[in-house]
Amino acid sequence: MKEITNNLNEKIYYIVVWIVIAIMISGLFIDNPRFGEFGVVYIAHLILVFILSICLLLYPKNGTAVLRLTIIIVASVYFYTLFLFYPETSSTFVFLCFLPALSILYFDSKLFYFSLFLNGISIIIIFGYIVLTDGLQYPFIEEDLIGNFFNFVASQIIVYFIFYLTNGRIKKLQIYYEQIQHSERLKTTGQLAAAVAHEIRNPLTVVKGFLQVYEKDSSFSHIQKGHFTLMIDELNTAEEVISQFLSVAKPDKENVTENVDVKLVLRSVTDLLHSYGLLHDNRIELNVTEDCMISANTIEFKQLLINLIKNAIEASHFGDPVFVTAGREKDFVVIQVIDYGRGMSEAEVAFLGTPFYSLKSKGTGLGMMICFNIVEKFNGTIDFQSSIGRGTTVMIRIPAS
Numbered sequence: 001m002k003e004i005t006n007n008l009n010e011k012i013y014y015i016v017v018w019i020v021i022a023i024m025i026s027g028l029f030i031d032n033p034r035f036g037e038f039g040v041v042y043i044a045h046l047i048l049v050f051i052l053s054i055c056l057l058l059y060p061k062n063g064t065a066v067l068r069l070t071i072i073i074v075a076s077v078y079f080y081t082l083f084l085f086y087p088e089t090s091s092t093f094v095f096l097c098f099l100p101a102l103s104i105l106y107f108d109s110k111l112f113y114f115s116l117f118l119n120g121i122s123i124i125i126i127f128g129y130i131v132l133t134d135g136l137q138y139p140f141i142e143e144d145l146i147g148n149f150f151n152f153v154a155s156q157i158i159v160y161f162i163f164y165l166t167n168g169r170i171k172k173l174q175i176y177y178e179q180i181q182h183s184e185r186l187k188t189t190g191q192l193a194a195a196v197a198h199e200i201r202n203p204l205t206v207v208k209g210f211l212q213v214y215e216k217d218s219s220f221s222h223i224q225k226g227h228f229t230l231m232i233d234e235l236n237t238a239e240e241v242i243s244q245f246l247s248v249a250k251p252d253k254e255n256v257t258e259n260v261d262v263k264l265v266l267r268s269v270t271d272l273l274h275s276y277g278l279l280h281d282n283r284i285e286l287n288v289t290e291d292c293m294i295s296a297n298t299i300e301f302k303q304l305l306i307n308l309i310k311n312a313i314e315a316s317h318f319g320d321p322v323f324v325t326a327g328r329e330k331d332f333v334v335i336q337v338i339d340y341g342r343g344m345s346e347a348e349v350a351f352l353g354t355p356f357y358s359l360k361s362k363g364t365g366l367g368m369m370i371c372f373n374i375v376e377k378f379n380g381t382i383d384f385q386s387s388i389g390r391g392t393t394v395m396i397r398i399p400a401s
Contacts, residue, residue, distance in 0.1 A: 010060060013060060014057075014060075017056045017057060020056070021049075021053045021056070021057075024049045024052070024053065024078075025049060027045075027049075027082075028042075028045060028046060028049060033086075033088070034085075034086075041081075041085045044081060044085075045081060045082075045085070048074065048077060048078040048081060049078070051074050052071070052074045052075060052078055055067060055070055055071045055074060056071065059071065065108070065111075068103075068106050068108060068111055069111065069114075071102075072102065072103055072111060072114070072115050072118075073118075075099065075102060076099060076115070076118060076119065076122065079092060079095045079096055079099060080096065080122055080126070082095075083096060083126070084126070087137045087138045090140040093140070093141070093148070096119070096122075096123060096152070097151070097152055097155035097156070098155060098159060099115065099119050100112060100115040100116045100119050100156070100159050100160075100163075101159050101162065101163075102115070103115040104159075104162065104163050104166055107167075107170060109163075109167060112163050116156060116159070116160065119156070120156065123149075123152055127141075127145065127149060130142060130145070131145065197242045200238075200242060201239065201242050204235055204238060204239060204242075207235065208232060208235045208236075208239075211228050211231055211232050211235070212228075212232060214228050215228040215229060215232065257295050257296055257297055258295070258296070258297070258298065259293050259294075259295060259401050260293065260294050260295070260296045260298050260301055260401075261292070261293060262288065262292035262293065262294060262326050262333055262335065263288040263289075263290070263292055263326065265298065265301055265302060265305065266286060266288055266305065266324060266326060266335075267286065267288075268302070269302055269305045269306055269309060270284045270286050270309070270324060272306070273306065273309055273310060273313065276310065276313060277313050277322065280313065280316065280318055280319075281318055281319045282313050282316050282318075282319070282320060282321065282322055283321050283322070284309065284313075284321070284322050284324060285321050285322070285323045285324065286324050286325075287323070287324070287325045287326075288324075288325065288326040288327070289326065289327040289328065291328060292326050292327065292328060292333045292400070293333070293400060293401045294333050294378065294398045294399065294400060294401050295378075295399070295401040296378050296398070297377075300374045300377070301374070301378075303370065303374065304370075304371050304374045304375065304396075305335075305337075307367045307368070307370065307371050308337045308371060308394050308396075309322065309324060309337055311367070311368075312337050312338070312339035312341070312392070312394070313339070315339050315341035315342055315343075315391075315392065316339045316340065316341040316391075317340070317341055317342075320339070320340050320341065321340075322337070322338070322339050323336070323337075323338040323339075324336070324337050324338075325338070328400060329397075331399060331400055332380075332397045332398065332399055332400055333397075333398050333399075333400045334395060334396070334397050335395070335396040335398070336393055336394065336395050336396075337393070337394040338391065338392075338393045338394075339391045339392055340390065340391035341391050341392065342388070342389065342391075343386045343387050343388045343389055343390050343391050343392055344384070344386040344387075344388070344392060345386075345387075345388055348386075349384045349386055352368055352384060375396060375398070378398050378399075379398070379399055380396060380397050380398035380399065381396070381397045382394065382395070382396050382397075383395045383397075
């Protein structure tokens with residue numbers, strides 16, 4: 001139970017496991033009607049206790065999905081063995097009812113559904129066996145077969161409800177944790193960007209001022225003035241980059257918002273980037289439904305889309321299309337940018353938006369930081385689904401206006 005042992009003291013885990021093992025071992029000797037016979041049933045009971053104990057002890061050091069599955073299967077076989085071969089012990093039926101609850105401790109939804117399915121199939125087989133054979137061996141089941149079956153079904157519903165609530169809470173905590181991480185990234189980048197931008201902007205302003213004076217000085221030739229103009233243009237470009245840093249550092253929440261028609265903006269952006277895509281033979285396929293209106297700043301919204309679509313084109317293979325879709329989903333407008341390029345690993349996706357992290361050789365990560373910042377200002381969310389060699393899907397959800 002790696003998720004548990006990471007939070008709780010590992011010693012406590014082993015104490016609990018050793019107590020469970022002691023209880024299972026005591027069941028082999030204390031008041032066991034088959035003790036001393038050493039028949040097939042008793043040996044099977046002994047082997048299952050041994051295997052389950054080893055698995056539980058190994059898990060903190062080797063918490064793989066295979067070992068989790070092994071523990072669930074062995075535990076199921078163990079409790080069903082107790083139920084079948086120790087019919088005089090009615091309490092084992094209670095363990096069967098809540099057996100899937102064990103998988104909740106692993107925080108693995110697939111494992112839980114497998115355990116629930118396995119338990120359901122197993123109990124149907126067991127009840128069928130009791131009906132078709134001598135039910136007198138299991139009097140507490142046979143006396144009220146239908147009632148016990150409904151009790152079992154009710155217990156599975158209760159277990160599922162507990163799993164549903166627990167899993168939902170865990171997902172909310174994960175989202176909250178990711179939001180905190182993202183906020184910390186923005187804060188760190190903002191502080192660094194503000195300091196760097198301030199120190200760089202001051203000398204640039206001085207240099208630009210002198211160049212503007214020289215540009216108007218009649219003592220310089222036309223060619224020299226052209227050089228001054230070129231230098232001023234480059235300084236303006238540098239100042240624009242600094243302004244982008246400051247837009248991350250101190251986002252302007254006073255920007256005017258308006259009702260933006262997503263379809264019109266997407267058409268404008270895709271037309272703008274059409275020629276850029278043709279450089280690599282990448283066409284942009286646009287599919288937008290009607291009535292996609294959001295409350296946003298048009299300039300920032302265009303900047304967001306240009307960054308994402310441009311990234312998709314640059315990540316795509318030669319000749320591959322880039323798909324851009326938008327539509328309404330209840331109270332949200334959902335925009336997707338899909339490419340079939342190199343894709344990203346889970347670790348690479350997790351670092352997106354990190355200060356100065358970029359998968360491009362000459363990238364700074366600033367563009368993606370600005371994208372995260374803009375989406376946050378629109379009270380939206382941005383998610384990435386990607387796998388190596390299969391491409392990337394960027395999904396933006398923004399409240400509809």
